[in-house]
Amino acid sequence: CACSMELLDIKDLEDIKESISTQDLPTAVNAIKEFLEKQDLVELNVGVTGESGSGKSTFVNAFRGLGDEEEGSAQTGPVETTMEPKAYLHPKYQTVKVWDLPGIGPPNFKADEYLKLVEFERYDFFIIIASDRFRECHIQLAEEITRMEKRFYFVRSKIELSIDAEKRKKSFDQKKTLDIIREDGEKGLRKIGIEDPVVFLISSFELGKYDLNLLQERMEQELPQHKRRVLMLALPNITLEINEKKKKIRTGWSHVQVLTVY
Ligand SMILES: Nc1nc2c(ncn2[C@@H]2O[C@H](COP(=O)(O)OP(=O)(O)OP(=O)(O)O)[C@@H](O)[C@H]2O)c(=O)[nH]1
Ligand SMILES: [Mg+2]
Numbered sequence: 504c505a506c507s508m509e510l511l512d513i514k515d516l517e518d519i520k521e522s523i524s525t526q527d528l529p530t531a532v533n534a535i536k537e538f539l540e541k542q543d544l545v546e547l548n549v550g551v552t553g554e555s556g557s558g559k560s561t562f563v564n565a566f567r568g569l570g571d572e573e574e575g576s577a578q579t580g581p582v583e584t585t586m587e588p589k590a591y592l593h594p595k596y597q598t599v600k601v602w603d604l605p606g607i608g609p610p611n612f613k614a615d616e617y618l619k620l621v622e623f624e625r626y627d628f629f630i631i632i633a634s635d636r637f638r639e640c641h642i643q644l645a646e647e648i649t650r651m652e653k654r655f656y657f658v659r660s661k662i663e664l665s666i667d668a669e670k671r672k673k674s675f676d677q678k679k680t681l682d683i684i685r686e687d688g689e690k691g692l693r694k695i696g697i698e699d700p701v702v703f704l705i706s707s708f709e710l711g712k713y714d715l716n717l718l719q720e721r722m723e724q725e726l727p728q729h730k731r732r733v734l735m736l737a738l739p740n741i742t743l744e745i746n747e748k749k750k751k752i753r754t755g756w757s758h759v760q761v762l763t764v765y
């Protein structure tokens with residue numbers, strides 16, 4: 504199973520299988536839920552994705568409370584930098600692994616191919632980062648992630664640069680500028696059927712200033728939901744395996760019966 508259950512050992516999985524095969528499913532599900540709530544050990548994998556150079560690695564560092572040159576930080580730079588997905592533990596949410604992903608690449612990229620390449624099954628949800636306008640590639644990515652039945656948070660990065668540029672105008676109004684950027688992203692997300700889109704505006708260089716806190720609050724609120732989801736996604740695999748076993752046993756029996764009849 505590709506789901507994030509590494510923190511459940513084989514014995515735990517055996518217990519879960521045992522409870523599914525001996526009890527009815529709802530009872531088993533409840534037992535498992537209780538088990539996990541007690542342990543609170545479901546590991547979550549967050550994939551940080553977006554265009555090359557949009558500031559994914561810088562965001563991963565900021566999100567973990569690290570500078571770009573500190574030990575254990577992701578490498579960042581002015582040229583294409585991240586070539587392979589790499590996982591970093593979140594210091595605050597111990598079971599959250601933040602994956603720094605390579606950029607989505609050329610303009611004619613295919614969201615499905617990219618997601619296959621970075622092994623999308625591994626991630627429980629994504630953070631999509633755009634450093635510029637909301638574009639077709641972001642829509643494709645968001646759409647494909649949704650099609651894979653995964654969720655995402657949408658981040659517009661380097662926001663202080665947009666503010667600095669707009670500041671040159673006499674009519675500059677920071678709140679208005681931020682609202683326009685937010686609205687642009689939300690409009691794009693609504694187009695692909697996201698009902699209640701949220702766009703987080705972030706500068707990885709000025710962490711306290713924009714929406715980083717909001718994103719963290721939102722994630723914190725939704726973590727239990729994500730964890731439950733991981734479990735619910737793992738269940739069909741586990742039950743499938745059990746059903747296969749049962750089928751084998753049944754086939755064996757009918758064989759015996761056939762033999763007896765003849
Ligand atoms: N002004 C500003 N620059 C940023 C911000 N975040 C990242 N950068 C800069 O943008 C450049 C690219 O940042 P990275 O974090 O390496 O980008 P990436 O998305 O990981 O790039 P790849 O790994 O090549 O796909 C670097 O020079 C960063 O310092 C930000 O919030 N504000
Ligand atoms: Mg990078």
